[in-house]
Amino acid sequence: MQSPHQILGPSRRSLLLGAGATALTAAAATAASTTTAAASTANTGATTSAADAASTAAAGAGAAPAAVPSPDTLPLTGGPDFPIGLFWPPHPYASTAQRFAEIKTAGFDFVISGNYAGDGNIFQYQLGLARDAGLKMLISDDIQIRNMSRWFSISDTTTDFLSVTPAEASALYIRARDAYGPYSSLAGFNFYDEPGAGWFATLAKALSISRELAPQLLPYINLLPSDDPAYYRNFVDVVQPSLISFDRYPLLSGGREDENYFHNWAIVRDAALHGDIPAWVYIQTLAYNNHREPTAAELLWQINISLAYGAKGIQYFTYWTPEAARGEGFGPALITVDGQRTPRYAAAKKINTTWLHQVGRELKPLVSESVVHANETPLPNGTVAFTPTAFVTDVSRSPVVLGTFRSRDAAVKDRWVLVANRSHSTLAPTVVSVNEQTVGSVEIFQPAKQTYAARRVGPIPLELAPGAATLIKLGAK
Known part of the structure; x- marks a missing residue:
């Protein structure tokens, strides 16, 4: 779905859609089923308890929206530590205790799932690795979570095309919560990457369901790069998110900078202050179409400019290198396609462990x-x-x-x-x-x-x- 706003720079959606493409057929079948089918056991083997069924019924009966928890009470946004995360972690075959320890050693705090991890068993395995390494995870679940927030809208009108009811959406969320919730490493769910404004109403309903059924989990959404202030302000007002995250990669080929990078940061900062929520950003770690490979100083520059603009969380795009078949001409990130560390791994480790965690802890509460x-x-x-x-x-x-x-x-x-x-x-x-x-x-x-x-x-x-x-x-x- 194309955003109604001008898309600037890469679409991170292309990576996530690739990870979820194999699940789309199953997702469509799930959403097209009846409420009874939506309440059945998911492929993870989780079941719906009587208490959960009552919550589902309340959501379907038009219960009042759940209160928005303070970011101070949620994983990653709460607490004194400044959150440093990564996108595109090791793929399932490279998901080992050693690889997750390597992530932790480089000063990262959380991982956003991806890189062909789309199966419930893989998520549970990675959550166990993250727990043992001292990391948190945001799970991009294509079967349960994306059915209620991305592939289909949430509507009380059962005849709406490609929609699920609030009760069905609640049942989907319950299955994801029960499957992954026992892992202490679960920080929350990745609901949608780069939504257009047309999805804000459904995302508001999805986040309300999340807060009703699991107020301790972070509902995460990352926004498009855009020069339209209304896009971000409407997101804050309609969705009532726990944070505002966006991606825009300023290091262009030929030594150029994106001339509107600061403008985008300024309007995101304004929206974050308007909603009194943290602002997070992605930084560019690799070369790809019309963008250059960052130096160590350019990694640091993106981080410090973002801190000056009020960032309360930093995310790296990407950690593992996407393979050539994905298109977009990706160069080596922190870790190459075949698992070798690049100079940017060492640079990120130094930045994270000797500067960003320390200065971020000072700036986070301000x-x-x-x-x-x-x-x-x-x-x-x-x-x-x-x-x-x-x-x-x-x-x-x-x-x-x-x-x-x-x-x-x-x-x-x-x-x-x-x-x-x-x-x-x-x-x-x-x-x-x-x-x-x-x-x-x-x-x-x-x-x-x-x-x-x-x-x-x-x-x-x-x-x-x-x-x-x-x-x-x-x-x-």
Whole structure:
């Protein structure tokens, strides 16, 4: 289904559809069946209990939508740790304890299933591997979950073409929950990748069912890249998601950048603030049609720019390399098609374990207050130029991106400023001048020690490596 919005960059849908293509025939048969068939035992062998049947009946009777849990209470979005995930994990034949330990060693926290894992037995096997490795998983279940959220709409009108009733959708969800829920590694379900706006009403119903039947699980949806603010704002208002995630890959062939990358980030940031939910993003790890292979500095640059724009979760596209038969000209990702580590595996491991987890833990509980570009002419589309604030009076020398954050506690007047190098190829000598009338202390975050180092109040000289960033805490007088 083509989105009504302009699609920019790759369609990650092509990969997921490939993973689910073999399940589509079975999916159609399931949805076309009667309510009795929808309530029967799934291929996983799970059964519906009497209590579950009561929940199903309530959903079919038009029960009120389930309350939206706070992101603070859900896996990955809750807790102090900054979530780092990956898409396109090892395929089923490469899913071993050693491979999942390799993922954990590289500093990843969660895995989104895919790469030809579409069978309930495989999901359960991978969930066991993830549990033993200390990882979480978001399961892309093509039989149960996708029947209620992607392949078919949810409708009370039984004559609607290609639809399931709320009761049938609840029965589908129950089977997935009961099959995978016993695994502590289950973080939630991947409901839809890159939906068009026409699917938002069904996704709202699907998420309501998920929250009613398993409020402890994260219902995950990733959105298309788009330059239309209404697409993201409507998603937040209609679907009421627990987070907003999108993918847009800015590193183009010939050394170019996607000229609207910052604009897309700005409107996603606005939608996340509007809904008071976390914003997640995918970063590009490989070359493919009209996109180049990232350097280590370009991996870091994508992450730090995203952090400056308020990202509360980072996902890598991809981890394992999609094979040539998938099309789109994919080059090597972190792991090659035949299972060899590339230099980007080592780069991601260093970024995740020595910087992103540490600085992410500082930024995760904070609220993005502003994001500006300093010393950049002309300004990229959708960006805002630096102007003096009550805390920062000047930023001189190199082009940088400043993300300013505040505490959720209004009584805390301090500010945190992430200064990110605008360039992924050159050093950025920078001086940040603070307002000494309002700033009582200056501290620089030290990721190796996970502490702040105090320095005198005054101009702050920085030497930012390509793609790098520094986090500054400004204590209010």
